[in-house]
Amino acid sequence: MPSLFGSSGVRGVYGRDITPSLIIKLGYAISAFIGRRKTISIGMDTRASSPLIKGLLASSFMSSGHDVVDYGVLPTPALSFLTGKHTDFGAMITASHNPPEYNGVKVFDHEGKALGPCESANIEKLFDKAPKMVSWNEVGSLHDDRERLEEYLEYVISLASPKLDKLKIVFECFNATACMVVPHLRTSTFKKSILLNSSPSPIFSVDRPEPSPETTELLQKVVKAEKAFAGIAYDGDCDRFSLVDEKGRFIELDKLLAFYARHLVENHDVKVIVTNISASMVIDELVESAGGKVVRVPVGDVYVADEMKKQGTTFGGEPCGAWIHFEHNKSPDGIISSILMLNILSEEGKPSKLFDEIPSYHIIRYNLECPPKLKVKVVENFKENIERILGEPIELLEVDGVFAKYNDYWCLVRSSGTEDVVRVTVEARERAMGENVAKKIVSHLRGIIR
CATH class of the missing domain: 3.30.310.50 (Alpha-D-phosphohexomutase, C-terminal domain)
Structure with a gap:
């Protein structure tokens, strides 16, 4: 059998790669890997196939004797955050930035950290094993806890600088999971904000809900037309983000990461920055000029997180906009990353001036x-x-x-x-x-x- 897990969990086109039978077997394999009765949180993105996959996965968990906590539709970082607070494991049904016909499953440990290659390989070894179903009186429970998202929202809001309330920010949600969070941020923090495509839908506003120069053309135009301070775009499950400056220009993601990494080294005593092998050399130049060190790993947030733990550092990021802040969340969090970035920009001035000073390769x-x-x-x-x-x-x-x-x-x-x-x-x-x-x-x- 070809490798089941990729660099971001199990993922593929629904009906071709991701089938009901595969999900059921995957659920039993995860259950066997977990062992004796545990509590597993489960969440999903807005794709059409997500409710079906969630039901099948939950059934496999429960029939194996595990209790399931359903957090409903929410961003992946919210699921990882809540898993780290309340359950033993987590499973997110999402295909992140891929087109709507894709879907998948990403598994998290008790800290809210995505399972690494070794753990994923162990699950794969159990994939074709006969399921171990429990008797009727040992079937796991199902608890609906969709209101728990409020806890994540409150934490995110607590990180925001009071100065953000005075800034006009335009948010691009792509009709994806950002719609479950950004409207609340508008009410509490970004009262002058403008929201684009902010109603959740199984059909995204673009084919690939990925924050890129091409998919954020509308955002760029609105930021410029509205004379906004900046624009923020999230991908399909909010583990990535991107920034548009006040001139309506998409900021290169490598440059964005380099700017933030240098700020941490200069102002927060962070000595080591972890990034992947495909990141720009401008990151090395800025971090090293501030007295820090860059460590590179294979592409994939699980490798970044593992190396962060090994290096004893608190920040790592990839040039796709997926950043990990260990003190806040053990997995990439586009929502928190965007808040922390805007906090810095609110203190230092117009984004265009700050990023124009950084060399572009x-x-x-x-x-x-x-x-x-x-x-x-x-x-x-x-x-x-x-x-x-x-x-x-x-x-x-x-x-x-x-x-x-x-x-x-x-x-x-x-x-x-x-x-x-x-x-x-x-x-x-x-x-x-x-x-x-x-x-x-x-x-x-x-x-x-x-």
Whole structure:
């Protein structure tokens, strides 16, 4: 059987990869991994298939003797936050930033931290084992606790600076789980805010509810037209966020992370910042200039969280807008990240001036569709032919895919853990050079995929 878990749990297209029978077996495998009777929190995003998957998963848990607490529709970080406070494990039904036909399951431990590769592998080993169902008088209970989301909301609000009340912020919710949180923030904190696509729906306002320059075009226009201080966009399950400055410009996510990381090193005595192998070199430059250190790991928030724990640090983030603040939540939290970022901006001035001072390097990214069985082969082929394609690198790493560093650029070719694509990333000091390198790599890879 192909690997069930990717870098963000189990995920795929409903009806093709994610089927009722798979969810039932997954529920029994998770139950067996957990062991004797525990309490499992469960939540879901707004996708059409989420209620069905939630019901099947809860049934598997309960028939295995576990008690289930249903938190209803809520952001993934809210589920991880509440799991860390109240239950032994958590299961979130979501496909995050993927299109609406996708769905999946992400599992959290008692701290609210997503299960790592070793734990996920142990669950996979139990996937085809016969389920251990309990007798009628040992079936687990089901408790509806949807009002518990208020606890998360109160905590988020407590982090907001009083100055935020005076700022006009535009929020893009994409008709996804942000709709369960942002309207409450408007009432309590952002009283001058403007909300876009703020009614939950199984059909998002964009095909991919991902905070990118393309999906936030409406947000950029509204921020500029309304003369707002800034704009914030969240992805489908709110574990990511992005920022638009007062001029209506999308701030590069690497630059956003570099700015925040430097602030922590300079003002909060954070010595180590954890990020992934695909992050921009501007992060290293800003963090090191402030006296900090950057540690890189494979792509995926579970790797970031594991390394944060190992390094004894409190912050780590990926250049997709997924940031982890251990003192607040053990998993990526776009809602809390956006509040903390806006707190800083409210003290330091207009976003455009602050981010224009940070150097921009040129990052070119390609996602090449690739059959699951070919993904590993394609990456291996690139490694074998890299010198013929690009010349001999200064440094070659296999932390996550193939990372090669040259004098004026670096490149990374890796297999996605969440989609049937091979990802190509190139960063260069000059755009023309980066585009040329990316084209050489993509041309070679497409020849293999075909």
